[in-house]
Amino acid sequence: MRSAGRRLRRRGQQPAALARLRGVDPKTTRRVLDAAGARQLPEQLDVLPDPPAEQQPEPDHPEITLDLPGLLADHWQASVRLQTAHASLQYASVRARQTSADADTALAAFPQALPLTPVPALPGDPLAQAAGRIRDDCEQLSRVAYETFHGRSAQPLSGSDLQLIICWRSLGTMLTGRLLLQAATEAPTEAGTLLRSCADRLRSAARVWRDVQERWDRVVDVDDPRIRPRLPRPSYDMVRRGQVSRMPQATGLHPAVEIARASVLRAGRLLFGGDWDPDSGGGPPRTRPAADILADSGGVAELAQTVYSLTVVDWRIAVSAPRAVTAIEHRLLTDVPEHCPAGHPYRFYPLHDHQLERLRTSFQQVCAAQQAVAQMLLVTAPAIGMDTSRAVLDAAAHRHITAQTWASVPAPSPAVRGPVVSPSATLGRGARV
Template sequence: MPLTLGETFDAAAEEVQSAARTLPPVLAPEQLGALVSSLRELVDQLRAYPQQYARDPGHLPRASGAVHTVMSETSADLRAYLSTAAERVAQAAELSGGPVVPFSPSGSLEAAGQRLAISRDLLRSHRDPDGRPTTPYVVVIAQARAQRYVLRRVADVAWAAGRYADQLASRTSPSTVRAALEGTRDALDRAAVFGRQANQDAPAEMAALPFAPALTPRQYQLDTTPVLDGLAEDGDRLVRAAFQASRQERPFSGSDLQQIARSMAMGHLLAGRVLLEMGAAHTEPVAAALGDGAARLRTAAQAWQHTAQAWRWFVDTADPREHPSLPRYAYDVKRLGRAGLLPRTQPHPVTADAHAMAVRIGRFLYGSDWLPENGPRAARDVAAMLDEVGGLEPLLTGLYRLPATGRALAEAGPHHVQHVAGGLVTHDIDRRPLHVGETHGRFYPPTVQQLNALTDTYTPTARAAQKAADQLVTIAHGSGAEMLRARLDAAVQHAPTPPPPPAAAEGASVRVSAAAARSRSTTVSDQRRTAPQSENRPAHLPAGQQSPQRRRTR
């Protein structure tokens, strides 16, 4: 599964506890120096974390030149006692003296520090280097309750570090070093107590915050990657792409939107089939709930298919990969050089993710050699499928990612249509304007009614996907599973959406320029030769024209 915020803190605390359990009963002087130095580095990381996190994701407006963060009061005691612990462990490192040599048990503390660094990188991944949001989860990260969760988990690691300092002090012979380590333990214990007490209302769903994946093309390993891990990673990439595309940072084209709609329709249909197979192997009332979930997934699949059918009448001139069959050029048209090639464009990287989600579910249902071109066949044994994913609860958690991702894509759909509307043409003869004759051509600009009809298809699609996701959450809760990711997604839905950048807001209804369309293309559709610049021709005259020459007189 993709790395989450809660897993990073759990791993850090486990590494510290493992280091405490593996301490030898007697320590040599050089071993003591190495262990104290590792503890000092860990405490420094704990000390720096609350200050950096409270300022990075979001802060209140500055007043009178002072930085006043939303966590300035609740994290004051935590930072104070962590600073005291850093001073005492630094004193212990100086008193231990001697050369510091590598010692194997200290590797666990180093690994704990790495996990803390990864957690900070995870939080930063939801913003770009310039501080702009890259995922919708940034609005939750900036809230005070989310920051309390992080400080509470820092307090948990501080408590484990205090136990390590206590074990290290009990094995230390010099009284001065032992006293400094005991002071470190006391400060870490107080930091843990105050940190937990001040952050009791920390939302548990923040543990499901994922690492924002990069939107770069990648090689898909459908056979080696576990199906639930693949669904989670593909869904995170699609959610990030939909968020950034709605802000005109890396928009979808019309062909991308049509391909994504087809893949989402197939994926929801296959997911509904999986629930039907599971329902046949279970008894009531689980079977009825699974059947209801399958019905809602089929409804979402039909809505996505309706959206894909609506795109069938449109062609994006900037990315005409999806277009109807075109007649061949006549011989005289080619001879006169009037035939032009369609631009060869590359699809958005996440169109492959949408297709991969459907293929993963299909192979989970029908076997590892299944392809969409093969069509349906006999499903695998239910026991084998449940054994592969670890039970019904993990399966429901993994399948939830499909309708949740579909809802995010459908909610952003109207923004995508608005962005590409200026470059769309249609070939729907029933909607052809009256002033356009038969000789005008096969394609013509769409009417406002056609564009509105295309945009309106996304509203019922988002509603159907949300109902399917809610039903999967209900089934999981009935089985005793707690979907923290669903609670996190619900918090994002109720949080205010961050405003788009000024440039994107001003040009939200403007189609990409012709230069941008040409930069997206890998071939030139119409190459025209221009006359070379003549040395005797003024620069202000167009190519092929010359200024009048005076007649020479003898």
């Protein structure tokens, strides 16, 4: 090919003529001539070119340039990138194993945190899905409690949000106790007795929620005054003088309020039927047969597991609520006349320190009551076949949420059954789950 190129150069012919002579594509001919260096030959072939001024040593690893077509070059680059990603993933896995060597292995079984997107409870929803959706609501509320406790909420809870959540959880705790009472009628004698004990503790927990709700009576959040005492209408003279201003309007309900309401609606419709609504008037609703409730909830064990999830999320809400109160204490007002400062010209005044402390400490009673319910459910678990593996995960979560050391929760033995001592009202003591 080099000699042919020289002959063509002497004759003044172009590579296209060589292509026609050989019967190949002209581009292929030019590529071969360029690779052989035949097109860069001097005009006089019998005269050697001048040597370069300085000879450059050849590198040990010369660069290799591949002349690849477009599609093949793209595949080559993709292969290189995949190999780089593979090496990076291997390095990341080694680093992750080294970093998480001392981590709690029980946390690996936790489900992913659900997004805070409320799933409304519609009257036409199948009752067979109510128990599963209640557990999903508990996962979402647990995320709200965790973000509130650590100050990571994109939308912090307001005073009105807290009052609404307390109201819904008070009603929800009472409804779950009624569900266990209905389930006790279909359970064996021993299991039925234990379920009734759980229902009694749930009734006590509902009363504690109601006490917390009463302590929030006549407390107003000035940034979100949706829940406030009834105010008199301003007089004509006040309006004429411009002494009346409109109430601040909140941006909207916190997702936790809608989730708490949806969980209560699902529990109530599981107990009373698909058309139950707490806001509707009329007489007391009629309870569904126990067999239908257990059929829709998946049995006694699944129903107890759902009640346990509600108990755990109530404990987490009660643990994180004091942090929420501390974050908004500067904008809480009240009009209780007993504690109004002397000479205060207005009806509402900021809460005193002892009033704020009462709001915070009221949630400790909720923690103690919910721990007592959870402990009783764990005692009942062997008699009804309830799976307690989630209790181990919740104990690990409690350690990480509260930075406290919690005892592990093994499956209780039937020989240990008996009366359970109620935990004290101090946070972090008593029955630990």
